[in-house]
Amino acid sequence: MRPEDRVAIHEAMKQQTISIAKAGITTVLNSRTSVLAAANPPSGRYDDLKTAQDNFDLRTTILSRFDLIFIVKDVSLYDQDKIIASHIIKVHSSAQAASGDIRASKEENWLKRYIQYCRSECHPHLSEAACAKLQSDYVDIRREMRQQANETGEAAAIPITAMQLEAIIRLNESLAKMKFYLRMCFRSHVATESDVTEALRLFKVCTMDAACSGINQHIHITPDMANDIKQAENQIKRRLGIGNHISERSLIDDLTRMGMNESMVRRAILIMHQRGEVECQRERHIIVRKV
Incomplete structure (x- = not known):
């Protein structure tokens, strides 16, 4: 990523603004959108000996802005390769691909309406028990990362800060919104301890694994x-x-x-x-x- 692009995306993700200077007009616009990004390693393949930051070739100031970071590797496994190859061949050779696309589009439209409805009607808040669990687990994660840094002498590729705590809260609220239909009869817009547990699980299996990747963890x-x-x-x-x-x-x-x-x-x-x-x-x- 070019330095000027880093500056642009950093402003959008940190301050939620976009600065524009064109045709003699200078202004700042609000950015209200989610960011879904994909990055390829500079060498073409993911190197397990290097940290996630080195593989992505992005600064921690940008990596720490993402709520979830998934590392997807092209691992050569016979059964998995056979399933993927079979699926790709079936998509290109099957005569029912067109009808399948129509059904997929109908399901996609239903999912869009459901997400839009939950966004507009459901505004969950954390329960007291969920707040206590979230606080204790966040402190434990910070302590574990500090102990790891003291043992290895190296800081994590993705620092665990208050921004990650806000990311877990957003995941927690999103999980509560997904269960909105199940709670409509009770009119309960509360994120419970189970939502916190699932949000922390998602955070640990993706972002925490990425933060702990590198030569010291794999060798x-x-x-x-x-x-x-x-x-x-x-x-x-x-x-x-x-x-x-x-x-x-x-x-x-x-x-x-x-x-x-x-x-x-x-x-x-x-x-x-x-x-x-x-x-x-x-x-x-x-x-x-x-x-």
Whole structure:
């Protein structure tokens, strides 16, 4: 994403405004819409050794604005690939595709009317029990993330702040709106503890997993591996002065000729990148020493 686009989307998601300067007219408009975004990794495939922030190549100030972050990986599994291939072939070859589209459009129109009705008629609020549970669970999540940062020495890719608490509240209210028909007979527009539990579950299985992704969570580093990685880091610092840059391929080739394992060298580069000591540019083809 270009820097100017980052500035534009950051204003819209943080301040809910859009600044316009065209034809001699400068004004600020309100932005009242939901944002659904999709991002592809810079290298083309999701790298489990890198954090979610590195895979998305977006700053935490933007990532923290999204209520839910789902990581969708193209995992090669025989049964799953067979089901997907069968579905795609059936869509293109079946003569009943047209009639299926008509039924889908009718269901879609019904769903749109239902969502519109719930938005206009249902305005739920949190019950006292739901507020207490939400507060305690949010404090527990913050404590767990702080303990993880102290153990690993690295902050999470997506910081857990009050914005995430507001995101959980919005999820909680949305779940209560979805159950509006079930509660119409009681005229109860209250978000209960069950809604809070489900909202927290959704938050943990998507955003929290994305925040905790990275090399430390997916790879068990033994003492021997840690020693090799430390040696690779020292050699990288010797070869690359502060402010200088080098091709990643050239750096790996030089260190492997010295007898180092290529996998350990790559992990050392990733760890130094996570600590902010080096910067990867041009889709990781160029390594720049920062500190």
